[in-house]
Amino acid sequence: MINNVEAALEIGAIGITGIFIFMLIFYAAIKLILKLFPEKENKEE
Amino acid sequence: MDISVLFPALASLTWQHILMILIGLTLIYLAIFKEYEPTLLLPIGFGTILVNIPLSSAINQIDGKTGEIIEGILSVFYEGGIATEMFPLLIFIAIGAMIDFTPLFNNPHLLLFGAAAQFGIFMTMFIATLFGFDLKEAASIGIIGAADGPTSIFVASRFAPHLLGPISVAAYSYMALVPIIQPPVIKLLTSKKERLIRMQYSSKKVSRKALIAFPIVVTIISGLIAPASLSLIGFLMFGNLIRECGVLNKLSQSAQNELASLVTILLGITIASTMTAERFVTFGTLTIIALGLLAFVFDTFGGVIFAKLLNLILPAKKKMNPMIGACGISAFPMSARVIHTMGLKEDPHNFLLMPAVSANVGGQIGSVVAGGLILTLVNLFA
Numbered sequence: 001m002i003n004n005v006e007a008a009l010e011i012g013a014i015g016i017t018g019i020f021i022f023m024l025i026f027y028a029a030i031k032l033i034l035k036l037f038p039e040k041e042n043k044e045e
Numbered sequence: 046m047d048i049s050v051l052f053p054a055l056a057s058l059t060w061q062h063i064l065m066i067l068i069g070l071t072l073i074y075l076a077i078f079k080e081y082e083p084t085l086l087l088p089i090g091f092g093t094i095l096v097n098i099p100l101s102s103a104i105n106q107i108d109g110k111t112g113e114i115i116e117g118i119l120s121v122f123y124e125g126g127i128a129t130e131m132f133p134l135l136i137f138i139a140i141g142a143m144i145d146f147t148p149l150f151n152n153p154h155l156l157l158f159g160a161a162a163q164f165g166i167f168m169t170m171f172i173a174t175l176f177g178f179d180l181k182e183a184a185s186i187g188i189i190g191a192a193d194g195p196t197s198i199f200v201a202s203r204f205a206p207h208l209l210g211p212i213s214v215a216a217y218s219y220m221a222l223v224p225i226i227q228p229p230v231i232k233l234l235t236s237k238k239e240r241l242i243r244m245q246y247s248s249k250k251v252s253r254k255a256l257i258a259f260p261i262v263v264t265i266i267s268g269l270i271a272p273a274s275l276s277l278i279g280f281l282m283f284g285n286l287i288r289e290c291g292v293l294n295k296l297s298q299s300a301q302n303e304l305a306s307l308v309t310i311l312l313g314i315t316i317a318s319t320m321t322a323e324r325f326v327t328f329g330t331l332t333i334i335a336l337g338l339l340a341f342v343f344d345t346f347g348g349v350i351f352a353k354l355l356n357l358i359l360p361a362k363k364k365m366n367p368m369i370g371a372c373g374i375s376a377f378p379m380s381a382r383v384i385h386t387m388g389l390k391e392d393p394h395n396f397l398l399m400p401a402v403s404a405n406v407g408g409q410i411g412s413v414v415a416g417g418l419i420l421t422l423v424n425l426f427a
Contacts, residue, residue: 004174007426008183012167015418019160022270022414023407029262030153037254 057099061322068325069093069317072214081221084306085194085313089214092119092317104318119318122311127202127209132312133195134280139305140195140409141284142297144377146259148403149410150251155369155400157351159407162373163415164347165190169340170419176332181205184423186333189216190340191412192223193375198316199277200416204423210320211330215337220376224383226338227371230345231387235367239353240391242366246399256289263410267417273424274417281413341374348373348404366397372404375412381405 049056072090076083095103096119104117126132149156170187178186181204188200189212197216201209219226231240260282267278288297348370356364368387372380381401388397 004180008171008174011422015167018418019163023156023160027153027156033255033258037252039250039252
């Protein structure tokens with residue numbers, strides 16, 4: 001049981017850090033995508 | 046003649062069966078009259094009645110004379126749809142087709158709340174191990190905190206199929222109870238002054254190419270970092286690509302409507318096949334239901350505290366309303382609506398809906414990423 005508790009703590013620490021890393025990567029990806037594919041403003045009719 | 050020969054089902058009825066039938070009726074009541082996640086709770090409720098009538102032909106039974114297994118249709122559905130993970134993955138295609146990532150493109154920094162509000166998953170997992178659950182069971186219970194039914198079902202069906210019934214019921218019930226669970230926790234953690242903070246929000250058009258690129262990029266990145274998460278994230282993003290590509294509108298509509306409806310019916314009633322009295326009427330079920338509530342509370346705690354921590358370093362003009370942190374859960378758009386309403390109660394001119402929606406969309410991605418990470422990490426440790 002103690003092993004499970006310790007493992008859960010370790011998984012928790014790695015897991016929450018991992019999600020933040022994923023989100024930061026996705027954040028960077030969104031910024032990059034927005035730069036690569038900007039929305040072109042509609043030409044006035 | 047002996048009653049057990051004439052009415053064998055009636056003769057085999059125990060108080061546990063009656064209790065389960067009452068639970069089924071309660072779920073049906075909550076679904077119809079309280080509208081708590083009716084699409085899932087109604088099939089689960091009816092299915093619970095179906096499988097708890099003794100000798101039900103809906104689930105596998107053992108022939109008393111020959112000892113052979115007589116197959117029941119719900120057991121067949123379970124083996125084909127849940128044990129193979131097919132139903133939850135099909136639901137992910139439907140959800141992906143429903144998600145609009147535009148709010149996230151407008152305010153990508155709010156993605157971080159989608160990470161912070163997954164805190165409840167890991168905290169609950171830790172607490173579950175203290176209650177004696179093994180690592181895989183604890184992970185399946187913790188994932189209730191993803192506030193994302195299909196992710197909970199996916200993880201539980203892989204790690205703890207025997208707990209699938211209570212975990213699914215807890216996940217969907219608490220998602221419906223977000224308007225009751227989140228406000229008191231938020232009020233406890235924030236001051237009136239904090240709840241009055243107004244947030245800047247940019248709302249621009251996003252190009253079609255950007256929206257098409259996003260699901261592809263996310264799938265490749267996720268796959269390269271955590272391949273175990275690919276089926277979860279990949280199916281979600283596949284559904285989103287169908288939506289955003291602009292040339293598959295018919296498929297996108299089918300995924301959002303027909304596919305979602307059909308699989309939801311099958312998923313709900315099949316989950317019920319695990320809710321037999323022998324499996325459900327245990328002390329463990331009560332513990333799981335209580336831990337599930339805790340997971341939602343800790344999710345809210347994680348999101349709100351993260352926003353408060355950010356405010357310590359942000360300049361005065363860019364401070365976040367900490368209530369937005371609570372929207373980092375996956376319950377979409379329920380959580381965003383709750384926070385928007387709370388904001389309006391504090392100040393009728395403070396419109397938090399758009400940033401709340403952005404954080405909430407971040408939560409939808411965060412919950413799936415969390416599910417993928419749990420699958421990867423638990424396999425490494427267990």
